[in-house]
Amino acid sequence: MLHYTLQRLVVAISVAITVSIVAFFLLHLSGDIAISIAGPEATPAQVEAIRQQFGLDRPLVVQYLEWLWKAVRFDFGDSFYFRSSVVSLIASRIPVTLTLGAISLCLSLLIAVPLGVLAAVYNGTIIDRLALSFSVIGQAIPTFCLGLGLIILFSVTLRWLPVSGASTWKHYILPSIALGWYAVPAVMRLSRNGMLEVLSADYIRTARAKGLSPGVVIFKHALRNAIIPVVALAAVQFGFMLGGSIVIEAVFSMHGLGYLAWEAIARNDFPVVQAVVLILATIYVGLTFLADILNAFLDPRIRLA
């Protein structure tokens, strides 16, 4: 187990470092940073002064290492656009994205797992196919379309829920549905396959033979084993939702991390883009690592293979 953990850790760290290199060079893709900081009307002398002041005349490797050292201490510099530090910007935006991601994940698990069980139990019947169709709809409709559709139905027509913003819990319902639905098919299929596999296992036949009620067999004996891979997948899905909320945040005007990233890209605010890329990627890498370890812990076959 220790060996396996170390192995996964090395992979995770290498991915994180690669991402950090990409994020670092993002800034340099934008052209001359000294000009960007100085502003377009600065004289060449002012640009030169800034170049020296920010150490932009040193070798790239040195600059990268210094940037990385600052980044691990959460110092990403100042936004080109807003006159405030990138960290304070991100700190004010990340709660919305984390809340949205968490609610969406819970919602998709609450829907996907029972659907998967249902589909497995009624394998091959119309129920199976209906369950699959329902879950796939969320992935088939582009998220912005789904978001607008929900707004039209629940906010404009029925007037049950607010249209946009993030000020109360009600504001999270529609975006969570739009975002959570997208993750339903993956989780649903995984729990369906897991259930199918487990349901044909010997110990289930034994349980049935003992005369246990179908409900007890399915939920107490089968689901507990079938759900193992779902736990790991959920961790990865959470990371995906943090990144995938960009469109949803824009449609619902939620001002989270995703929307910040989108805006920052549109205004060439590279320090912000850099920081968001790095933070989201690190979270994703961390969650994947966690999922791997969790999987291995739950299923000895993985760590021994």
Add this chain to the structure above:
Amino acid sequence: MKARLVLMSAIALAVGAPATGAFANKANDTLVYASDSEPENVSPYHNNLREGVIIARHVFDTLVYRNPDTGKYEPQLATKWTWVDPTTLDLTIRKGVVFHNGDPLTADDVAFTLNYVVSAEAKVVTKQNTDWIKSAEKTGEDQVRIHLVGPFPAAIEYLAGPVPIYPEKYFKSVGLTGFSKAPIGSGPYRVTKVDPGKGVSMEKNANYWKDSPQGQPSIGKLVFRVIPDAETRMAELMTGGVDWIWRVPQDQATQLKTAPNISVLSAETMRVGFLQFDTLGRSEKSTPFKDQRVRQAIAYAIDRKAMLDNLVGGGARIMNSACFIDQFGCTDKDVPTYAYDPAKAKKLLADAGYPNGFTTEIVAYREREYAEAVIGYLAAVGIKANLNYLKYAAMRTLIREGKAPIAFQTWGSFSVLDASAFTGVYFKGSADDMTGDKEVGAALNDADTSVDVDKRLKLYQSALKTIAEKSYLFPLFSYPANYAYTSELSFTAQPDELPRFYAARWK
């Protein structure tokens, strides 16, 4: 069982509870207005976005007031102004006006503001607004003297617009960074909160000075919300989440007209849309634009009338000169107009050595559909223009760095009713000048600084004629504004594209 009960009641709550529209409406005395962009900095001198101009007019006072109904200048912070000579202006500053933090507004604040905004450290975004001022000095307890760089007959018009007065003591103690987070002015509304990228909250200034020509504000609170998506803005208005939206696309406006409880107002604005060419050819893709024939070809290739009829909608007019036609000095007399003629465009392109067209790039930041229509017209004559759609500040940087071959620009002249506020920005050698025509620049400079009215008009006309002949910039049309708002609100629009919420009232 218990868990099921909790779940059921949660669902019941979610479904049964009526949606609270984020405290917008008459009952809460809070007017929520939404727009798509936010200024990079709420300090009025440090952004050139319309949303910033709106905030400036509500939070700050200017020295002079131009009555939008009569067009006459009335005393605002200055009770009297006298021209000592064409480059010296004496002002008497009103007594008894206080800033939102309680500090009195004095001649010192006026002199400080004017000297600060012309200093290099201020880094004012739109230099044209202030670069006619050389310096200001306090000459008596309530007296300020402005020294001009040269004669500038439009000075009063500028003082009535983009030159708000800052509190010296507060600004010096918090600096620009602090000021942009908590600005303080003397206007009818005071800022209670600035949420970078999200919006700005304002509250009625209960101590607003009594004799202000703007009148006393009526609505208690103003909330500016940034909602990027046009459909979301419309849905918010329909459900009462916001009270006022604008820049409503033509199709949505038609739709909203049929909705109960919503009023729609369409009016022309001073904003002019135009294509600006990098005639300096500063990047590889802008090389073709050094050739006058290519620029003319583009002018012939675009059917402005069709765009107006099908896309832009009510209230807009075709513009032929590089300014808004009602501005002083703006004229299209003797200015060449480019009627839609794709065959001629192709011929001009062939003459210029591009019989098969070329590939280039166009930057845009507002109505994407307008830019896409232009791209369609260009494609029809063989020019493949790739769209780079970005936020205004990012686009401005590309233009200033010479990385934008064609820019789909719009300019609202900061609501200044003088042609200098348009031509001065793009043709007098500032960072936004992509032409660098010294003769045009000199003519405009003479026009801006001439005291003789007839001479000014002639000089503008000749400069505008040259600009159109050489097609440095291709004016498209004035922008209409479709405003949509709750029927509870009594609101009137002015062509200067400046919603005056301080004059709005609940019915």
